[in-house]
Amino acid sequence: SQQGEEDPQALSIQEGENATMNCSYKTSINNLQWYRQNSGRGLVHLILIRSNEREKHSGRLRVTLDTSKKSSSLLITASRAADTASYFCATDVRGGSNYKLSFGKGTLLTVNP
C-alpha cells in the first residue's frame, strides 16, 4: 500500500522561482527518498535523507525531514524549464522483511520559461 502522499498534486511556476513539494507518510521509516520522472519514463534518484537527519542539500535541492510530523519537503531553488517533471517521495519502511520502497502519488511540476 502507498505510504507517501505528496502535495500539491500539480505545481506551475515561472523559471527562476523556487518550487516546494511536500510529502507526508504514515509509519516509521529508515529513510525517505525523492525521485524525479520525466514524462512517463524511468525514475531518477535525487536525494536520500535518513530518519536521524533533519536537512540535506544537493546542488539546487534542499530536503527537510520532520519525523515527529511524519513529513518531508523538497525545495528546488532557481527553477529551470528542464526541471519540469513529476517528483515522487518514497519511504523505506522500518521493520519490513524485504527492502522495498513505497511511493507517493507524486507532484507534477511545470516550470514555464
Place this chain on the structure above:
Amino acid sequence: SAVISQKPSRDICQRGTSLTIQCQVDSQVTMMFWYRQQPGQSLTLIATANQGSEATYESGFVIDKFPISRPNLTFSTLTVSNMSPEDSSIYLCSSGGAGELFFGEGSRLTVL
C-alpha cells in the same frame, strides 16, 4: 550506480495475449524489483525477483498473472499474461538496496 536496460520500450498488444519484458543490469545485483505505474498514478511494487528461487509477490499480484524469471544476477523477465486493457501501464524494472533504487526506462504497454 547501475545502468538498467529494458525492452521493449513500448508495445501495443491484443487482449488475451501475453508479453515478456526483459531487464538487464550492467553489474551483478542481489535485488531486482518490478513495479507497475498505471496511467497518471504512482508506482506499485509487483514483486521482488530473487535469483535462484521464486519471486516474492506483493498483495494483489499473483504468479499466474505476472510470472517472473531471474536466471542470474544481472537479468530478469516479467511476463504479463492474458492481458486486458486494465493491464495498460508502464512496467519498470529496478535494482538497488539499502539506499537508492536505479530504474530502467520502463516498458509502456497498451492493451487493446
